Amino acid sequence: xxxxxxxxxxxxxxxxxxxxxxxxxxxxxxxxxxxxxxxxxxxxxxxxxxxxxxxxxxxxxxxxxxxxxxxxxxxxxxxxxxxxxxxxxxxxxxxxxxxxxxxxxxxxxxxxxxxxxxxxxxxxxxxxxxxxxxxxxxxxxxxxxxxxxxxxxxxxxxxxxxxxxxxxxxxxxxxxxxxxxxxxxxxxxxxxxxxxxxxxxxxxxxxxxxxxxxxxxxxxxxxxxxxxxxxxxxxxxxxxxxxxxxxxxxxxxxxxxxxxxxxxxxxxxxxxxxxxxxxxxxxxxxxxxxxxxxxxxxxxxxxxxxxxxxxxxxxxxxxxxxxxxxxxxxxxxxxxxxxxxxxxxxxxxxxxxxxxxxxxxxxxxxxxxxxxxxxxxxxxxxxxxxxxxxxxxxxxxxxxxx
Numbered sequence: 213x214x215x216x217x218x219x220x221x222x223x224x225x226x227x228x229x230x231x232x233x234x235x236x237x238x239x240x241x242x243x244x245x246x247x248x249x250x251x252x253x254x255x256x257x258x259x260x261x262x263x264x265x266x267x268x269x270x271x272x273x274x275x276x277x278x279x280x281x282x283x284x285x286x287x288x289x290x291x292x293x294x295x296x297x298x299x300x301x302x303x304x305x306x307x308x309x310x311x312x313x314x315x316x317x318x319x320x321x322x323x324x325x326x327x328x329x330x331x332x333x334x335x336x337x338x339x340x341x342x343x344x345x346x347x348x349x350x351x352x353x354x355x356x357x358x359x360x361x362x363x364x365x366x367x368x369x370x371x372x373x374x375x376x377x378x379x380x381x382x383x384x385x386x387x388x389x390x391x392x393x394x395x396x397x398x399x400x401x402x403x404x405x406x407x408x409x410x411x412x413x414x415x416x417x418x419x420x421x422x423x424x425x426x427x428x429x430x431x432x433x434x435x436x437x438x439x440x441x442x443x444x445x446x447x448x449x450x451x452x453x454x455x456x457x458x459x460x461x462x463x464x465x466x467x468x469x470x471x472x473x474x475x476x477x478x479x480x481x482x483x484x485x486x487x488x489x490x491x492x493x494x495x496x497x498x499x500x501x502x503x504x505x506x507x508x509x510x511x512x513x514x515x516x517x518x519x520x521x522x523x524x525x526x527x528x529x530x531x532x533x534x535x536x537x538x539x540x541x542x543x544x545x546x547x548x549x550x551x552x553x554x555x556x557x558x559x560x561x562x563x564x565x566x567x568x569x570x571x572x573x574x575x576x577x578x579x580x581x582x583x584x585x586x587x588x589x590x591x592x593x594x595x596x597x598x599x600x601x602x603x604x605x606x607x608x609x610x611x612x613x614x
Contacts, residue, residue, distance in 0.1 A: 226260045226287050230299050233277035240269040240278050252294050260287030270348045271385045279345050304334065319409045320395060320460055323614075328463075330571070330578045330611035331604055338568060338607045340472070341465035342419075345387045347458070351397055351410065354455035355384050359448045360428060367514035373435040374481060374517045375446050376416070379454060380428040386456070388415050388429060390488035391464040391570075391610075395457035398444045410457055411441030414572070414612070416484035418491040432484040432517055464570070464610050466492060470500040473567040475558065477547055477581055479509045482573025483517055485612070489570075490530050502566060505531040505557070509547040509577075511538035547577065548584035558585075559592035562599065568608045575613040 229240070229249075234256055241249040241256065248262035249269065256278075270279050282288075282302050328335045349355040357379035366374045388394065395410035402408055417430040435446040448454065466474070466489045476486040486506055493500055510516035513536060522532060533554065537544040551558055561567045562585075571581055582596075589596040603609035 223283055223285060224260075224287065225281055225283050227258045227263050227265070227278075228280045228282060228288070228293070228299055229256045229258060230277040230280050231255045231296050232298050233275050235275055235277075237274060239272050239274065243269045243272055250290070255294050255296060257290055257293035259290055265347070265350070266353060267348050267350060268353075270345065276343060276345065279343075279348075281346075320412065320457075323410075323412050324460065327612045327614055330575070330613055331609065333601060333604050335463035335610070336605060336607040337463040337465050338467035338469075338472070340467040340469040341607075342389055342468060344389045344392055344459065344462050344465060346392075346460060346462055348386070349457050351395075351407075351455075351457055354397060354457050355381055355386050357381050357454045357456050359450050359452045359454065360422075361450060362446070362448050365432075365517045370512070370514045372480070372511070372515040373446060374515075375433050375435070376517075377431045377433055377445060377448065378417075378422050378428055379431070379456065380426070381456075382427070384427075386427070386429070386459070387419075388459045389419050390415065390466050390492050391485045392459040392461040394429065394431075394459055396441060396445060397455040397457060398441050399455075402440075408440055411445075412458075412460060413445075414481075414484040414488075415459075416487045418488055418495055420495070424495065432481045432487070434481050463607070464612050467568055469566070470497050470502060471566050472500075472502040473561050473564055474502065474504040475561055475567060475569040476504070476506040476508075477551070477569070477571045477573075477577075478506070479547065479573035479577055481517065482613070483508055485572055486570070487518065490525065494529055503531065503561065504529065505533070505554075505561070507533045507535065507547040507550055507554075509535045509537065509573075512536055513539075546580060548580040551581070551584045552587060555588040555591060558588050559594060562589065562594060565606075565608075567603075569603065569610065571611045571613065573613060578611070578613055 241251060245266060245268055246262050246264055248259045250257060280299060360380045361378040363376045364373060365376045366372045393412040393414050395412055397410055398408040413431045413433055415429050416432045421428050422430040433442055433445045436442045474489060478486055513519050516534060533550045535545045535547055535550045537546055586596040600609060
């Protein structure tokens with residue numbers, strides 16, 4: 213098998229077609245506007261010197277064979293690609309190359325790299341996760357979504373204005389997985405005259421839509437004082453049009469294994485991917501043998517997104533630990549405190565090779581959660597310093613904080 217070790221120049225991202233999956237329908241070659249795709253009797257291939265990452269070929273591909281990328285030191289030749297029976301493996305080229313596998317846009321790469329920094333190493337997707345589509349829509353060729361709904365999901369009068377926003381893509385094909393994000397392009401430009409950077413928001417709905425098979429997605433967005441993207445999104449009205457890029461993210465995904473256990477730890481809008489995970493399990497994995505447990509922190513019940521609907525989620529589907537740090541007359545409690553209280557249950561899950569852990573929310577939570585996990589492991593005969601990298605390398609430990 214060809215490896216990436218032979219390529220010796222500056223890192224670049226290249227678009228490849230999987231010869232094991234391609235059915236030779238010719239859709240990609242017919243769609244490509246720059247003539248970057250060609251074929252011989254064996255394979256369809258991409259000329260890296262012609263490909264401009266327009267993504268026109270990705271959505272129409274019926275098998276997803278064209279949605280493959282490698283970060284390399286120099287591009288594979290057409291002749292190399294014609295000779296392949298399978299795609300070359302992606303060699304580990306260092307942390308500087310990690311973001312390029314998940315996003316084409318430079319500003320998105322930086323956001324994802326910062327969000328995953330708490331992992332302490334290379335992000336790995338769960339072995340049983342579905343294959344995600346990434347980078348299908350870009351700033352210069354976005355998908356246009358229509359606002360179907362914009363609902364406040366924190367109590368009126370509270371400081372936290374958090375919104376549940378539903379976007380419909382109509383007839384445009386936008387395939388997302390639970391745990392992925394989409395990019396929103398706020399209109400206008402900043403004080404420097406340059407267009408605003410893309411804002412990333414985690415999908416809060418299952419892969420088949422906020423409403424089943426409706427080709428829409430939901431987002432959970434908090435209004436931030438002075439925030440260009442959050443205020444733009446929170447002020448949207450039904451019927452407004454929004455430019456969407458992505459999807460982004462290829463590792464923060466849920467396992468399809470019905471025996472997998474999920475430990476989900478979040479604050480505020482970090483609950484978005486876990487809402488998606490839970491809804492996916494409710495719709496497609498009703499008889500799942502694995503356990504799902506969530507530690508969800510907010511200042512008060514009135515400021516916890518989806519507080520009302522969460523009360524109706526059966527414990528058999530999701531064991532919920534809702535913790536609050538600003539209830540008058542009560543001691544402050546944070547997610548790491550409740551994790552310690554539930555340490556025996558957490559440790560039993562950590563002992564299982566079927567357990568996946570996800571952390572999402574404010575970056576400030578990372579240290580407290582990590583210390584709690586170390587304490588729990590120490591008390592119950594485990595070594596978190598050893599277990600954490602083992603879980604990460606196996607695609608069972610995931611961090612996305614901002």
